[in-house]
């Protein structure tokens with residue numbers, strides 16, 4: 447009895463020690479910091495929320511012979527996360543399909559490579575070179591397949607599944623092997639080499655469905671001429687090879703920088719990721735709460751407030767959520783209210799939780815209260831389709847004492863202020879980037 451009382455007292459003490467936030471509950475700082483993940487795409491299907499329609503499309507595209515996949519959409523909308531789920535599904539993990547209740551009758555078995563091109567690749571040949579020579583790239587696969595020929599045969603005889611995973615683990619754990627980023631045989635045509643290596647891999651039949659190559663951040667490659675026509679020839683010669691191209695763009699033509707002829711479009715399944723719906727955004731909060739055993743809870747109003755502020759952008763949801771949890775944990779707040787979110791928004795701005803968005807905001811405002819009023823008025827006047835009718839924005843600005851709003855609108859188009867605004871036609875503008883538009887609305891005013 448004494449012991450029970452002792453524990454009860456200890457619990458009580460833990461709740462009343464705001465100066466020792468880490469003792470508030472049994473959750474760790476690590477859990478709090480990783481409940482929301484603004485700076486990482488979601489690879490784990492358990493943490494991936496919603497997107498049922500897009501996931502269904504991706505699964506079907508993986509099943510469709512000769513179909514490549516393109517994922518396009520705005521910054522921070524969830525393209526990389528979806529492509530990670532494609533990687534999971536293509537290598538036999540159907541847990542997301544089960545979770546979302548999507549019908550499936552096949553476990554896929556691709557040899558899948560995921561490559562984020564970033565800004566280090568300049569053109570198509572360099573891209574192909576990287577796909578061959580990068581760590582875990584096609585050449586390593588070919589070497590491993592050759593070296594493991596007997597093992598592979600044995601695997602097949604015993605009809606064991608998961609040969610891909612087995613080899614992938616071997617490749618990844620083989621730390622002693624040096625991978626080069628240098629060009630392979632310079633006088634050899636890289637496209638021919640690429641095709642031969644892929645053909646060899648396909649012939650070795652280590653996977654049932656063929657090869658899938660996911661290229662993220664494709665839009666960052668400056669010169670992609672030749673890529674679409676190379677793909678076209680590959681499709682004819684190696685139908686078992688699939689590509690999934692991912693990047694910031696409004697449509698596939700923009701992603702391919704107009705190198706894709708329209709007659710080849712049928713060979714693509716294009717996923718245009720739009721804003722996330724409110725229920726999917728709500729699920730992000732619920733997943734985060736579950737990951738810290740519901741020790742910090744957002745009430746209904748606070749959750750709805752975050753959903754409204756995120757405006758369909760999962761990135762903003764994670765950014766706001768992370769800061770909310772950080773503050774709540776440090777201040778031993780267990781129930782987060784709408785009022786509390788206000789303080790969090792100020793923290794996000796002042797502590798530059800996203801230095802890039804905050805930098806863009808400050809650059810656009812450039813120490814002018816008037817320009818900030820106009821910027822926020824424009825953000826408040828964005829219509830469903832993204833257009834801004836200047837008359838609406840001028841009226842909002844005027845209500846806040848700015849008479850000459852048009853002058854500031856003219857400035858916000860200029861490079862000096864970040865060219866955040868684009869004129870689309872007479873008296874109509876739009877923001878270059880809906881993520882920034884969302885940030886402008888959520889951020890408390892500087893002045």
Ligand SMILES: Nc1ncnc2c1ncn2[C@@H]1O[C@H](COP(=O)(O)OP(=O)(O)OP(=O)(O)O)[C@@H](O)[C@H]1O
Pocket residue numbers: 483484485486487488493494495496497519520521522523524525526527528694730759760761764
């Ligand atoms: N379906 C999802 N469920 C939960 N969180 C998600 C989901 N999709 C994206 N996110 C989160 O949103 C943020 C942006 O996601 P992601 O990096 O996938 O977007 P992106 O479109 O690739 O962004 P960028 O244009 O910057 O490359 C990340 O914090 C990620 O964790």
Ligand SMILES: [Mg+2]
Pocket residue numbers: 487525526527662663
């Ligand atoms: Mg991305």
